[in-house]
Amino acid sequence: MPMDKRYRILVAKPGLDGHDRGAKVVARALRDAGFEVIYSGLHQTAEQIVEAAIQEDVDHIGLSILSGAHMTLVPKVLELLEQNQASDIKVTVGGIIPEEDGEELKKAGVVGVFGPGTPTDDLVDFLKSSLGVEE
Amino acid sequence: MEDAIGELIERLFKGDRRALARAISIVEDGAPGSSRIMSSIYGKCGGAHIIGFTGPPGAGKSTIVDRVARHLRKMDKTIGIVAVDPTSPFSGGAILGDRIRMHEIAMDPAIFIRSMGTRGHLGGLARATGDVIRLMDAFGKDYVLVETVGAGQSEVDIVESAHTTVIVEMPGLGDDIQAIKAGILEIGDLFVVNKADREGIDKTVAELGTMLDLREWKDKEWKPPIIPAVAKEDKGVAEAVEVIRQHMEYLTQSGKLDVIVTKRLVEDYHELTRDLLWEQVLKGSKATEVKRLEDEVRSKKKDPYSAAEELVKSFDQ
Numbered sequence: 001m002p003m004d005k006r007y008r009i010l011v012a013k014p015g016l017d018g019h020d021r022g023a024k025v026v027a028r029a030l031r032d033a034g035f036e037v038i039y040s041g042l043h044q045t046a047e048q049i050v051e052a053a054i055q056e057d058v059d060h061i062g063l064s065i066l067s068g069a070h071m072t073l074v075p076k077v078l079e080l081l082e083q084n085q086a087s088d089i090k091v092t093v094g095g096i097i098p099e100e101d102g103e104e105l106k107k108a109g110v111v112g113v114f115g116p117g118t119p120t121d122d123l124v125d126f127l128k129s130s131l132g133v134e135e
Numbered sequence: 136m137e138d139a140i141g142e143l144i145e146r147l148f149k150g151d152r153r154a155l156a157r158a159i160s161i162v163e164d165g166a167p168g169s170s171r172i173m174s175s176i177y178g179k180c181g182g183a184h185i186i187g188f189t190g191p192p193g194a195g196k197s198t199i200v201d202r203v204a205r206h207l208r209k210m211d212k213t214i215g216i217v218a219v220d221p222t223s224p225f226s227g228g229a230i231l232g233d234r235i236r237m238h239e240i241a242m243d244p245a246i247f248i249r250s251m252g253t254r255g256h257l258g259g260l261a262r263a264t265g266d267v268i269r270l271m272d273a274f275g276k277d278y279v280l281v282e283t284v285g286a287g288q289s290e291v292d293i294v295e296s297a298h299t300t301v302i303v304e305m306p307g308l309g310d311d312i313q314a315i316k317a318g319i320l321e322i323g324d325l326f327v328v329n330k331a332d333r334e335g336i337d338k339t340v341a342e343l344g345t346m347l348d349l350r351e352w353k354d355k356e357w358k359p360p361i362i363p364a365v366a367k368e369d370k371g372v373a374e375a376v377e378v379i380r381q382h383m384e385y386l387t388q389s390g391k392l393d394v395i396v397t398k399r400l401v402e403d404y405h406e407l408t409r410d411l412l413w414e415q416v417l418k419g420s421k422a423t424e425v426k427r428l429e430d431e432v433r434s435k436k437k438d439p440y441s442a443a444e445e446l447v448k449s450f451d452q
Contacts, residue, residue: 004254005164006227031228036252041235048241052234055248057156086153 007131010058012040012049017067029120046076053089059131065095078109140168144175155274159249163263173266176273183272184383185279187297189319192285194305195329197236198366200280204240206376207278213245215271215279219260222252258292259283265296286319294322299382301325306335323359325378331363357385424449
């Protein structure tokens with residue numbers, strides 16, 4: 001059988017905010033870069049996100065948060081990944097994240113934090129190098 | 136490295152859902168170990184009732200699958216769901232969004248949902264969908280529900296994988312001549328006309344009924360029922376689940392189930408042999424010959440038919 005590896009990414013919107021334009025733009029850009037994107041839809045709990053990541057066996061999770069609740073939602077996702085022995089799945093956060101919060105999230109284990117206006121190419125390049133995608 | 140694949144298979148049999156998820160990826164990617172995984176689990180397949188859901192985009196396949204799963208859970212059944220979405224023909228990427236309509240059941244530990252991109256395969260399923268169904272079957276799921284890509288007329292692969300095929304339609308799509316063309320309407324064991332609260336429902340149900348009556352049905356032959364439904368409001372879903380159960384009873388009692396299962400075993404054997412033979416050829420002594428002829432086809436010095444014949448003849452020498 002021919003080898004046909006595709007990298008899979010869960011794009012998820014945790015919490016209460018209902019603005020998913022950013023997440024959709026990112027999902028589309030990742031699709032166009034050859035990724036398989038599992039899109040969760042709005043209002044996901046951390047539990048739902050981690051369960052989806054496990055069942056879908058994703059290589060990476062992208063969380064989009066604009067509500068300001070990132071300091072509670074993101075650590076919860078990281079904690080649940082660890083509880084499920086799934087810390088090999090890395091997490092990137094996008095949205096409105098103040099710089100000092102971003103630094104703290106990185107210390108907690110998030111590999112990338114991206115704010116509004118990030119060119120999607122930068123995000124694609126970041127993910128490709130983070131996942132070791134060979135071109 | 137130790138025997139990682141062996142360990143994975145063991146965990147899979149113990150009911151570890153991460154092992155199932157990993158095994159699916161390996162098989163889907165055709166990664167090393169995939170043949171070993173499939174041959175180890177093959178003997179444990181056969182326990183699940185496999186139900187396919189197909190129909191045009193927007194008819195409500197995901198919502199129907201979600202609702203059917205909830206009814207089956209009330210009967211204490213375990214469920215695997217495989218949801219297939221199209222892969223971009225340009226980038227090879229995909230956006231898989233069927234989970235969006237399955238949030239409420241996604242946290243149920245008795246339900247395992249997996250999304251797949253078609254990865255260039257036509258016919259409504261991905262190449263590896265059959266293997267993913269087998270993995271869920273071997274994992275011990277009572278039912279495997281398979282949602283195809285939004286299908287038009289010829290995406291009929293699902294009949295090769297499912298025991299029961301449900302066609303999800305909705306009112307207001309095309310005239311009655313669409314309904315008598317060959318294709319997906321021929322493969323339905325059950326028609327669910329979703330969004331039955333919309334205008335045109337009576338006409339659609341009547342047209343499907345006429346289409347089915349254009350042929351003669353023998354005594355005791357399964358004639359596909361037509362069920363109007365409003366999946367969002369759970370209307371018609373219990374009826375659909377009951378018909379699905381009756382269809383399995385029909386397959387068992389009529390002996391058709393044995394025929395289907397045996398036919399598929401032989402087909403699997405043929406297909407795998409073809410794949411393995413080709414792999415062997417690519418690795419074998421004629422590898423350079425394969426390459427040479429491929430170059431000639433590419434530069435249009437030879438047509439693909441002559442090149443294939445020449446390659447096969449070269450094995451006699």
